[in-house]
Amino acid sequence: xxxxxxxxxxxxxxxxxxxxxxxxxxxxxxxxxxxxxxxxxxxxxxxxxxxxxxxxxxxxxxxxxxxxxxxxxxxxxxxxxxxxxxxxxxxxxxxxxxxxxxxxxxxxxxxxxxxxxxxxxxxxxxxxxxxxxxxxxxxxxxxxxxxxxxxxxxxxxxxxxxxxxxxxxxxxxxxxxxxxxxxxxxxxxxxxxxxxxxxxxxxxxxxxxxxxxxxxxxxxxxxxxxxxxxxxxxxx
Amino acid sequence: xxxxxxxxxxxxxxxxxxxxxxxxxxxxxxxxxxxxxxxxxxxxxxxxxxxxxxxxxxxxxxxxxxxxxxxxxxxxxxxxxxxxxxxxxxxxxxxxxxxxxxxxxxxxxxxxxxxxxxxxxxxxxxxxxxxxxxxxxxxxxxxxxxxxxxxxxxxxxxxxxxxxxxxxxxxxxxxxxxxxxxxxxxxxxxxxxxxxxxxxxxxxxxxxxxxxxxxxxxxxxxxxxxxxxxxxxxxxxxxxxxxxxxxxxxxxxxxxxxxxxxxxxxxxxxxxxxxxxxxxxxxxxxxxxxxxxxxxxxxxxxxxxxxxxxxxxxxx
Numbered sequence: 001x002x003x004x005x006x007x008x009x010x011x012x013x014x015x016x017x018x019x020x021x022x023x024x025x026x027x028x029x030x031x032x033x034x035x036x037x038x039x040x041x042x043x044x045x046x047x048x049x050x051x052x053x054x055x056x057x058x059x060x061x062x063x064x065x066x067x068x069x070x071x072x073x074x075x076x077x078x079x080x081x082x083x084x085x086x087x088x089x090x091x092x093x094x095x096x097x098x099x100x101x102x103x104x105x106x107x108x109x110x111x112x113x114x115x116x117x118x119x120x121x122x123x124x125x126x127x128x129x130x131x132x133x134x135x136x137x138x139x140x141x142x143x144x145x146x147x148x149x150x151x152x153x154x155x156x157x158x159x160x161x162x163x164x165x166x167x168x169x170x171x172x173x174x175x176x177x178x179x180x181x182x183x184x185x186x187x188x189x190x191x192x193x194x195x196x197x198x199x200x201x202x203x204x205x206x207x208x209x210x211x212x213x214x215x216x217x218x219x220x221x222x223x224x225x226x227x228x229x230x231x232x233x234x235x236x
Numbered sequence: 237x238x239x240x241x242x243x244x245x246x247x248x249x250x251x252x253x254x255x256x257x258x259x260x261x262x263x264x265x266x267x268x269x270x271x272x273x274x275x276x277x278x279x280x281x282x283x284x285x286x287x288x289x290x291x292x293x294x295x296x297x298x299x300x301x302x303x304x305x306x307x308x309x310x311x312x313x314x315x316x317x318x319x320x321x322x323x324x325x326x327x328x329x330x331x332x333x334x335x336x337x338x339x340x341x342x343x344x345x346x347x348x349x350x351x352x353x354x355x356x357x358x359x360x361x362x363x364x365x366x367x368x369x370x371x372x373x374x375x376x377x378x379x380x381x382x383x384x385x386x387x388x389x390x391x392x393x394x395x396x397x398x399x400x401x402x403x404x405x406x407x408x409x410x411x412x413x414x415x416x417x418x419x420x421x422x423x424x425x426x427x428x429x430x431x432x433x434x435x436x437x438x439x440x441x442x443x444x445x446x447x448x449x450x451x452x453x454x455x456x457x458x459x460x461x462x463x464x465x466x467x468x469x470x471x472x473x474x475x476x477x478x479x480x481x482x483x484x485x486x487x488x489x490x491x492x493x494x495x496x497x498x499x500x501x502x503x504x505x506x507x508x509x510x511x512x513x514x515x516x517x518x519x520x521x522x523x524x525x526x527x528x529x530x531x532x533x534x535x536x537x538x539x540x541x542x543x544x545x546x547x548x549x550x551x552x
Contacts, residue, residue, distance in 0.1 A: 052436075076436065097426075100419070101422060157409055
């Protein structure tokens with residue numbers, strides 16, 4: 001059974017419908033990437049899980065349980081951790097305080113959790129008392145991911161985690177994503193850097209104009225000539 | 237030196253400036269927290285201060301009439317706080333919550349309406365005339381006077397001012413503990429930082445809002461009671477008169493920055509009083525009638541030169 005599934009979703013912001021019949025699912029222990037051109041509805045698909053927009057028809061299920069239109073705070077409590085693309089850390093709070101806030105819905109055992117996170121993200125341990133706003137973009141992204149993992153996440157949603165980062169940090173983020181997967185947390189990731197994303201993903205979805213266009217194994221999509229020409233940039 | 241300059245300056249300008257500064261500071265804490273967390277300028281904040289003072293007075297009067305004992309205002313302020321906090325919750329639920337997702341200006345206007353409603357309610361219940369809060373003349377604290385005379389100075393500080401200083405320090409220490417050490421305080425800072433992120437982090441924003449009303453409310457009531465202790469009377473316009481300087485203090489310190497509000501409050505309070513000191517010649521530098529103008533001038537200059545305030549708050 002899928003951990004998370006979006007079934008035939010028609011959704012958007014108020015009157016504006018962005019997604020037309022989008023279906024995406026994530027199985028246990030999988031990294032799934034959503035790629036596609038700008039404005040294809042990638043982030044919208046992710047936000048529909050969080051109850052942040054209007055779902056006209058279709059549903060969202062977590063471990064087979066319908067969670068369509070559940071408010072964000074409740075979705076988080078159910079075990080879906082979401083890292084927004086921008087403004088994903090509390091800049092005036094220290095690194096450690098950011099992680100503590102991440103554990104809001106699961107306040108017990110924070111100490112142990114913090115220790116685990118500082119092990120998974122060694123750089124953050126040294127900067128635990130520094131304001132998150134004083135960190136570099138890449139480090140902030142690490143804080144945002146660690147913050148999201150402070151709860152017993154059943155799945156981690158990452159919205160363009162490498163946007164605006166230098167190639168060095170991009171690589172580091174993708175390595176971290178694989179590390180997170182190895183701890184048993186499945187990941188759904190929306191990415192502009194489609195090549196790298198499909199490189200680490202088990203499966204991928206290509207969304208175009210708010211609808212499913214292609215789907216397949218990460219490697220297959222990466223090697224598909226048409227997809228390469230249209231979305232991955234440059235001739236393959 | 238002390239004879240010619242110090243006596244007058246310290247006792248009649250500096251100490252009153254600090255007292256006023258403490259009152260502004262406590263009031264500005266609530267304004268800056270509401271602005272940071274609920275994202276609107278609460279015009280009714282001064283009225284809640286005033287109501288706190290009126291309720292405190294009422295509790296003192298009841299205690300005297302029924303039990304025949306004189307209760308210290310700070311003690312009577314505790315039950316008064318509970319009433320005012322419920323009033324805060326009530327206004328939030330019926331007035332501000334429906335506007336939570338609306339334009340800020342609508343909430344600001346709602347708070348303006350709330351201000352008029354609260355003041356009128358107080359006028360209906362307690363009457364529009366001044367009431368005596370604490371009768372009599374406040375004498376300088378004798379031991380402080382004795383001690384300062386021994387070292388060649390002469391401090392004329394009444395007990396009520398010592399209470400105000402000590403109370404303000406206590407409130408600021410407790411506030412800093414709450415904001416930096418407790419879970420709810422950190423969440424208040426988080427919501428102030430980014431409400432959207434707080435929402436998708438799973439933070440119970442409604443709980444944070446209630447906490448904000450409590451913290452801001454308790455500080456406002458303390459400010460109202462301190463003001464009433466200082467001027468020894470109650471007026472229905474006392475809160476409104478504090479509103480501009482308190483906003484000036486919040487802006488000076490940086491919107492959303494509680495410590496900034498404290499510093500801002502002290503600076504505004506001192507500036508207002510010291511502007512009337514005869515710095516040049518024998519006449520006051522500025523006529524005391526312009527005191528409020530000083531706060532206004534500081535606010536305007538700050539908004540032009542450094543809108544984010546001294547401590548890098550939110551600019552708007």
